[in-house]
Amino acid sequence: MPPKILLAAGPSENRSTHTALAPNPPPSHPPTPISSTLRVRIHIASWTGTPAPPTSGSSYFTHPLHRSDKFSIQFFFTPHEDVPGDELVISNTFDKPIRERLPVFFGAAWAALRWVDPGIQGEPYADCPEVHSRVLGAVNFLDVRGEVAGREEGVGVEEGAGEGEEREEEAPVIEEHMPADIPGTPAERRKHFLYYHQKEFTFRKGVEYRWDFCNGMMDFSDFSVKIPGLGFKFEMTKYWDQQPLRFVLKNINTGEVYGVVQFDYDQGLGLNDGSVIDGVSLEPGDAVADNG
Template identity: 30%
Template sequence: MAIKLKILAGSTIDDCEAVDYQGGKPVDVNNPHFTGQVAVLLKNDEQSHPYFNDESNKGITWSIQLCGVLHDDDVDCDNLVFGNQFSHPIRQHLPWGSAMAVKFIKYLDPTLTEDLQSDTPWAFSPLCSTVERLNVSDNSDTSKMKNEQDLIIEEDISCLIHKDETSKPKCGNASARKKWFKSESRRKGLNLSKKRVAFDFAKGFINFSTLSLSFPEIGLNIGLLKHWDGQPVRFYLRNRNTGVDYAVIQFIIEDVGQDAPAQTKQLAEEKNIGTDN
């Protein structure tokens, strides 16, 4: 049986609303630090959003998109980060191959920092060097994202790069932008305050129907469900200098399905989570 997920988005873990991750309708996020919207899309084998039919999204299975204005005065391209943090330790539940997977992800994204052994394990990267699409502008309009039928963000960071900058990344080229921002010196002091930031964090290594992690490049496939400890998976847009969270997106398992491992079913029952679709 397929796994059922609930996805929430908002300003804090206690101030969230449900996200339509098949239709792509954005959710508003409003707080003193950030005003904008969040959209989440998951690829479904039976029915998928038109986003996944775009040639540029070949191989993508999920997407988290945010669009909004950062109100803080002290946010730059180095301290604006995106990633995960858990509320409780996961070190006893990490599957075999986790270290290899982290090493491979760091190969793809050298700016990733993490501590999966801590009591509140985390993994974050500077936003500008990790997301698949990034659009930054001086336009402070926070009214809405693109129509949910066309959630393709146009890559553009031209407002951040001085026209006389040497070796500047080619405009509209995400790979060049990621490579450019690998350098901490290029990120530091590059101001994002009061700017409109839109990004697409899109990946292809998770199958949400089976909750499995796959890296065919290194021959690694991990069934995550049997290692699940009952915690939600939470993504944060954060200022790592101040600790301010601008937005949070929560992935919560509502039903583990009849095909789940026995220990997973037992844990689901203890936490009053469904075991039958």
């Protein structure tokens, strides 16, 4: 039986700053602010963790772009200052070593991940492991219409504005929208930014950028990972030491953290002040506290 997992988010890696966050919000629900620069919307197929989802997420997972996906974090990022394109990353960080817990086939799995995301970098065998990918060359769908509007008007697009605007009955999907001088499909854009052009792009102050980081590898119904190209999946519970699994948006050069989405072992402790977020109220003991 998979463990009970808590989903929470906040402005830093410190648990005490996190608030429980329910996945699969209604399509009409706006993204949830988790810091002064970042809002998120999360979809997880067959979620049985805490908090309980208000919907099944079917409007997302039945969309033609996401029928093979099981997991998604949508980011809505508005930086307070310019961020160079080669410095903005999504990172998985850990506080303690994981090398003793890695499966014997990890080398093959790591190679398969590098095949899916050639830009992934990091030190999984380090004392404080971290692996990361630059946003420009890694995310599945990237919408920079706020950048285009900002060039023309000095402001970003509003939520739901323009092509692809959301309506209550539609899936909350982020589609690829890039300037004319950048390849227009997700695969071409990732290739374009993989090695050579990241420094030419700037995430500009006050402009909202949206992207979807999604895949079909992580299955939270049985807490397993499907390894692309290897034809099998493994149960994470066999190798998990109950450290939080974090998705951190950060500046890889300065270390500044813009926001964190965290999957944690639900120890039945308490998080923040017992918190209400996204209209979801947790009963006492449904979340985690800052344990150091």
